[in-house]
Amino acid sequence: MGSAEYTTERTPYIYHHSSLHRLLLDLLASAGIEVNGSHPWDIQLHASGVPERIFAEGSLGLGESYVAGAWDAERPDELICRLLQARLHEKVRPSRLIFHALKARWLNRQTSKRAWQVGEVHYDLGNDFYAAMLDPRMTYTCGYWHNATTLEQAQEAKLDLVCRKLGLKPGMRVLDIGCGWGSFMSYAAEHYGVECVGVTISREQAEWARQRYPGLPLEFRLQDYRDLNEPFDRIVSIGMFEHVGHKNYRTYMEVAHRCLKEQGLFLLHTIGKNLRRPHTDPWIDKYIFPNGELPSIGQIGDAVDNLFVVEDLHNFGADYDQTLMAWHANFEQAWPGFRDELGERFYRMWRYYLLACAGAFRAREIQLWQWVLAKGGVDQGYRRVS
Known part of the structure; x- marks a missing residue:
């Protein structure tokens, strides 16, 4: 199995109508x-x-049973979208996951020591793998599809949007918290004449970026954001806040505040959730992004209290659906080259991850926000760009 010829043609399981089967049939039918x-x-x-x-x-049982091959769907993205739109996740509240929810609420699962785990588990899978799935700049965050028709166009449009929202000028010194493979830093340096410092917890990302951009004024550091303490004209963080955790939101904002010069701007680009609760999807937490957590608008608002003025808040979460589907198409096309190395179980896990997330954005269960934050506010007001 694998490649674009994925099929669900297997012998159907003939099930017995137990009470749980009947209840599942009724819920799905709704x-x-x-x-x-x-x-x-x-x-x-x-x-x-x-x-x-x-x-x-x-959702943990749903995802694990899919990866194990116990069920299939031609379009898992549409399946997940319909499950979420019907609010079925609110009708199935497994008692076995209470401990998971309590851990998320009371424990700091994103300490300085634990913060490196997601880099090792997820981002260090291999640069060749991500290069096959992503755009040429290796941008592993939501594209901006307003006037774009390809993934590369959408990602460059997003990077340019960030640069314009920040009002970048030649000679500025910019901090990128969670810089990934350096897509924003390279674009900003090439097109806006700035110099950048980026921090990441992925060794693979930092080494790849250093080799890719030797001629640009870019510094890539393997460093935890909590250790930052130096001045910058602008700060950007694209797709990293999802790894911070609610116990550390205030600390994160305090770090950004102490590093941002007066009159500076800070752009925060993050996935977010509709409800204020310290809970992450248990399947995603176990297999894709360990210790991750999506913030709510209220939680971010609490974290910036008396530190920043919220100058702008922009939601283009629907664009993440299209981005994930583009990544999935690239993944399927490239899979034959990785099949022997990564295996069938990884294929099913990664396919489920990409398509389930696309379905969640399609259902508007999760969002993508760009916040523009300023110390003391922008004189005469901030003018949004689009």
Whole structure:
């Protein structure tokens, strides 16, 4: 299996109508989903135990049983979108996940020591793998599709949007918190004449970026954001705040505040959730982004109290659906070259990750925000660019 010829044609599992099976059928029917139906979003059941896992473990059981091959769907993105739009996740509240929720609420899972784990587990998978899935600059965040038709255009449009929102000028010194493979830094240096310092917790990212951009005024550091204490004209953070955790939001904003010069601007680009609760999807937490957590608008607002003026807040979360689908198309096309190295289980896990996230953005269950923050506010007001 793998490549663009993915198929769900397997022998359907003939299930017995236990009470859990009947309850699952009823819940799915309320979302317009059938078991072994003919629609692209219908679940094709291949093994027993799937209803039991879903009711016992919620999204964790749903994702793990998919990766194990117990069920399929031609369009998992559409399946997840329909599940979320029907609010079925609110009707299935597994008791086994209470401990997970309590850990997220009370423990600091993003300490200085634990912060490096996501780099090792996720971002250090291999630069060749990400190069095959992403755009040429290796931009692993939401593109801006307003006037774009390709992934590369959408990512460059996003990078330029950030530069214009920050009002970059030649000679400015810019800090990129969570710089990834240096896509923003390289674009800003090439097109706006700035010099940049970027920090990341991924060794693979830092080394790749140093080799890719030797001639630009860029410095890539393997460093935790909490250790920063030097002045910058502008600060940007694109797709890193999702790894900070609610216990550290205020600390994060205090670091940005002490590093930003007076009259400076700080742009925060982050995925966000609609509800204020310290809870992350257990499947994503276990297999994709360990210790991650999405903020709410209220949580970010609390964190910036008396530190920054919120000059602008822009939501283009619907664009992440299109970005993820473009990544998925690239992943499918490139998969034959990685099949022997990474294997069938990784293929199913990564396919589920990309498409489930696309479905969540499509359902508007999660968002993508760009915040423009200023110390003391912009004189005579901030003028949004688009």
